[in-house]
Amino acid sequence: MSLQWLQQPAKPVDISSRDAAAARQDDLTKPRGALGGLEALAIQLAGLQARPCPAIDRVHITVFAADHGIASAGVSAYPQVVTGEMVRNFASGGAAISVLARQLAATLDVVNLGTVNDPGEIAGVRRAIIAPSTANFLDQAAMSDDQLVRALDEGAQAVRRAQSAGSELFIGGEMGIGNTTAATALACVLLEAGPPEITGAGTGLDEEGVRHKAEIIARAVAFHRGFVADPLEALRRLGGFEIAALVGSYVSAAQHGIVVLVDGFISSVAALAAVAINPGCREWMLFAHRSAERGHQRVLDALAANPLLDLGMRLGEGSGAALAVPIVRLACALARDMATFSQAGVSNRD
Numbered sequence: 001m002s003l004q005w006l007q008q009p010a011k012p013v014d015i016s017s018r019d020a021a022a023a024r025q026d027d028l029t030k031p032r033g034a035l036g037g038l039e040a041l042a043i044q045l046a047g048l049q050a051r052p053c054p055a056i057d058r059v060h061i062t063v064f065a066a067d068h069g070i071a072s073a074g075v076s077a078y079p080q081v082v083t084g085e086m087v088r089n090f091a092s093g094g095a096a097i098s099v100l101a102r103q104l105a106a107t108l109d110v111v112n113l114g115t116v117n118d119p120g121e122i123a124g125v126r127r128a129i130i131a132p133s134t135a136n137f138l139d140q141a142a143m144s145d146d147q148l149v150r151a152l153d154e155g156a157q158a159v160r161r162a163q164s165a166g167s168e169l170f171i172g173g174e175m176g177i178g179n180t181t182a183a184t185a186l187a188c189v190l191l192e193a194g195p196p197e198i199t200g201a202g203t204g205l206d207e208e209g210v211r212h213k214a215e216i217i218a219r220a221v222a223f224h225r226g227f228v229a230d231p232l233e234a235l236r237r238l239g240g241f242e243i244a245a246l247v248g249s250y251v252s253a254a255q256h257g258i259v260v261l262v263d264g265f266i267s268s269v270a271a272l273a274a275v276a277i278n279p280g281c282r283e284w285m286l287f288a289h290r291s292a293e294r295g296h297q298r299v300l301d302a303l304a305a306n307p308l309l310d311l312g313m314r315l316g317e318g319s320g321a322a323l324a325v326p327i328v329r330l331a332c333a334l335a336r337d338m339a340t341f342s343q344a345g346v347s348n349r350d
């Protein structure tokens with residue numbers, strides 16, 4: 001396995017479909033621009049799907065789960081055993097993303113990349129164990145080269161499953177106690193930001209907990225400084241298996257022409273890394289929501305992303321992205337089914 005595939009270009013946007021969709025928006029029975037962001041969404045999707053009237057029927061959600069060595073530094077409000085326990089909960093249908101996937105009639109695919117509390121073989125969970133957890137990146141790289149390659153490849157494999165099922169939209173979710181610490185450390189390096197600016201409460205740390213978490217991140221960033229100019233190396237040193245799998249899935253989805261709906265803070269940091277590695281994949285990303293996690297806005301700004309929802313959510317699992325699916329579907333339905341001025345006999349301006 002090599003990493004050369006990461007550099008393959010993203011599928012190009014179809015400009016003529018995008019232009020046709022933009023012209024159609026101006027011809028529909030509404031004041032020009034009155035559907036705001038829904039118009040921009042339908043136009044972007046038309047270019048990506050190479051048809052003037054885009055549609056999102058089948059949605060594929062993959063939740064990548066993995067544990068983090070950095071969890072032993074006391075950076076989460078919850079114990080590490082939760083990661084493995086939640087894998088079981090995803091499969092048995094009781095997690096937030098399980099409920100949302102059912103409501104959307106979306107495929108829910110769960111990939112266990114390595115949990116300290118190993119739930120073992122479970123129906124409906126792909127077992128792709130890389131290691132029980134990453135290494136503690138306070139004084140060593142989180143992953144070996146080989147582990148990074150395998151995690152990225154698991155992301156690409158999830159996209160292949162989505163494509164074989166005929167899905168038009170890919171949502172990547174994550175589960176891993178401690179992963180807001182890994183994502184924040186990675187964001188600090190990619191954005192050249194200071195840890196206090198972007199470190200947040202994750203699952204619910206108090207003020208003192210957030211201060212401690214920011215100090216841990218600052219120590220880790222200082223240890224790895226000098227080796228993280230390359231985004232892939234930053235990902236290897238400070239990321240996690242599930243974060244790397246998200247990166248691999250985002251790059252692969254753009255290469256295979258599958259639209260991605262990015263979830264919250266952790267997913268957005270993975271998106272930031274994916275764009276740093278292969279800038280062409282930015283075009284294939286839609287951003288679902290603004291997470292309550294402190295650093296999210298900084299990451300969204302760096303990606304020039306304007307998310308669809310702002311509900312104060314801070315869960316992960318792909319839940320915010322799932323929430324935004326009906327909006328994406330409705331934007332497509334409006335573009336397709338609204339009458340034009342001439343069809344409806346409504347007078348246009350001028």
Ligand SMILES: Cc1cc2ncn([C@H]3O[C@H](COP(=O)(O)O)[C@@H](O)[C@H]3O)c2cc1C
Binds near residue numbers: 178201202
């Ligand atoms: C029961 C439970 C379910 C979750 N589902 C997602 N997360 C979220 O919280 C974790 C990140 O926060 P931190 O860095 O503070 O540990 C990740 O697993 C993330 O997906 C959960 C967390 C818990 C406790």
Ligand SMILES: O=C(O)c1cccnc1
Binds near residue numbers: 263265317
């Ligand atoms: O926005 C997220 O993805 C998030 C925030 C806090 C905890 N877990 C996930």
